[in-house]
Amino acid sequence: MTAAVPEVLLLDGVLDAVQAADTVRSILAEQRPDGAIPWFTGHHLDPWDHTEAAMALDTAGEHAAAEAAYRWLAAQQNPDGSWYAAYTDGVVTDRAKESNFCAYIAVGVWHHHLSAGDDAFLEWIWPVVRRALDFIVRLRLPGGPIAWRVDEDGTATEEALLTGSSSILHALRCGLAIADYLEEPQPDWELAAGRLRHAISHHPERFLDKGRYSMDWYYPVLGTGLRGEAALARIERDWERFVVPGLGVRCVSDRPWVTGGESAELALALWAIGESDRAVDILRWIQRHLRHEDGSYWTGYVFEDDAIWPEERTTWTAGALLLAVAALGGDPATVAVFGGDQLPAGLVVQDCC
Known part of the structure; x- marks a missing residue:
């Protein structure tokens, strides 16, 4: 690391200055010389988790x-604007294309710009973001959702995942923020974001049941x-189903397994709707059984067996934790990106086909 971590990464009972620096260092230690950030050394990389880890580095001032x-990501982008689902040591290991993986660069790039303030880099990477979101918009399904996958043979599924x-909605809104900043209007993205937001808010039946x-x-x-009220009602509805007090958040409702990534992401979502106390509680819980002494984080913990599983420490788990802490600490870029109030909403639409 080049400097001490910013104060936004210090949170009582979660990270002190030494602990925060160790966690940032744990991500940097896994980053390859070419910039790729795998789950851990020797494992694969997917574009979504790679981007989450990069965003965490920006919260620590590691802009380079x-x-x-x-x-x-720019060097690996396919001509159609997509990325493959997995890369291992620079080699493609899964040639499917998952839509949310391909969209998330827009979230990361906008967060990076707000963190680093580098207009030249934003202008340089803008064509990459534009091609990526154009690829996403081409995968729209009737009623607003986005097809979740394009198979190796180029066939897009006709099904969508709510997660x-x-x-993708978040990515479209960040993409629109970039477009506004660069004065490059993207009306197709505005329409896609509006339809998608309506589907998410009002039509759960348009998504696969997961x-x-x-x-x-x-x-x-x-x-x-x-x-607002809709968000809080959703959180309250299934709180007891997924949250294990003192431990964290279940990945799957019917398994005795809490995971660091889901726990940190829920904390970030709670912060976004004004539930910061509960967010901090969850982050404190996972320090007890998921934090490794080197600052990295285990993926999950099977509490019925008192066992770490799987036995892996992932950059994206550490990344999610740092982003949640940064939001709670008031980091301006993280607040702007995950708070949502400062992002373009897209067009307001009603039911569509």
Whole structure:
């Protein structure tokens, strides 16, 4: 690391200055010389988690490392604007294309710009973001959702995932923020964002039923699709189903397994709707059993067996934790990106086909 971590990454009972620096260092230690950030050394990289880790580096002031991560994405982009689902040591290991993976660069790039303030880099990478979101818009399904996957043969599924589409809504809104900043209007994105937000808010039947997964519970909030009373009602509805007091958030409702990524993301969603006390509680819980002595984080904990599982420490788990702490600490870029109030909403639409 080049300097001490910013105060926004210090949170009583979660991270002190040494702990925060160790966690940032744990991500930097996994980043490859070409900028790629795998889950951990020797494992694969997916574009979404790679971007989340890069965003966490920006919260720590590691802007050069974050920029290297985005330059890696730019170099790997396919001609149609997409990325493949997985890369291992620079080699493509899954040639499917998952739509939320391909969209998330817009969230990361806008966050990076707000963190680093580099207009030249934003202008340089803008064509990459534009191609990515144009690829996403071409995957629209009737009623607003986005097809979740394009298979290796180029066939797009006719099904959508609520978690993935919620993340895509967030990406479209960040993409529109970039477009506004660069004075490059994108009316197709505005329409796509409006239709998608309406589907997320009012038509759960338009998405595959993945209700046993906690991400489907909180992602409409995390992805800025729900705010206010609707967001709080959604969180309250399934709180007892997914939250294990003192431990964290279940990945799946019927399994005795809490995970760091889901716990930190729920904390970020709670912060976004004014529930900061509960957010801090969750982040404190996971320090007890998921934090490694080197500052990295285990993926999950099976509490019935008192066992770490899987035995891996992932950059995206550390990244999600840092982003949640940064939001709670008032980091301006993280607040702007995940709060949602400062992002363009897209067009206001009613039911559509």
